Amino acid sequence: MNIKGNHGQLKPFKKGDERAREAQKKSAEKRKENLAKRMAMKDDFDILLKLTLKKGDMAYAADVLSLEEAADINVSVQTAIDIAMVQRAMMGDVQAAQFIRDTVGEKPSDKVELDQSLTIESWAKSKKVKL
Numbered sequence: 001m002n003i004k005g006n007h008g009q010l011k012p013f014k015k016g017d018e019r020a021r022e023a024q025k026k027s028a029e030k031r032k033e034n035l036a037k038r039m040a041m042k043d044d045f046d047i048l049l050k051l052t053l054k055k056g057d058m059a060y061a062a063d064v065l066s067l068e069e070a071a072d073i074n075v076s077v078q079t080a081i082d083i084a085m086v087q088r089a090m091m092g093d094v095q096a097a098q099f100i101r102d103t104v105g106e107k108p109s110d111k112v113e114l115d116q117s118l119t120i121e122s123w124a125k126s127k128k129v130k131l
Contacts, residue, residue: 049078 013020052058054074061079064070067090070083088096101107124131 049076049081051077053077053080 013023052074053076056074059073059075061075061082064073064075064079064083067083067087070080075083085096085100089100120131123129
């Protein structure tokens with residue numbers, strides 16, 4: 001059996017083969033290791049996004065009265081990113097505008113909804129039945 005791109009070098013494992021079990025074990029260990037790395041990165045981002053840009057008391061997005069003064073206010077990293085996304089969207093960056101729209105829950109539905117209600121009249125008409 002020649003697997004595409006294999007050129008006869010690799011042979012598939014037979015059912016119950018010890019090498020297959022060892023490969024599965026290594027694969028599971030690698031997936032577990034990668035998951036741990038992703039979780040650690042997520043935890044790091046959770047912490048970093050809550051940091052303030054400057055030392056001192058943190059202002060909140062509601063405290064920002066204009067985008068012009070936003071640069072002078074001590075906000076969290078996350079708020080600074082949010083402000084930057086709004087500024088990019090205002091400068092015509094369509095992807096930034098779509099990101100903001102999707103994040104606030106205004107993403108247009110990707111699916112078409114179909115009204116499957118059937119009235120007696122429409123059923124009768126489709127079956128050519130007189131009422």
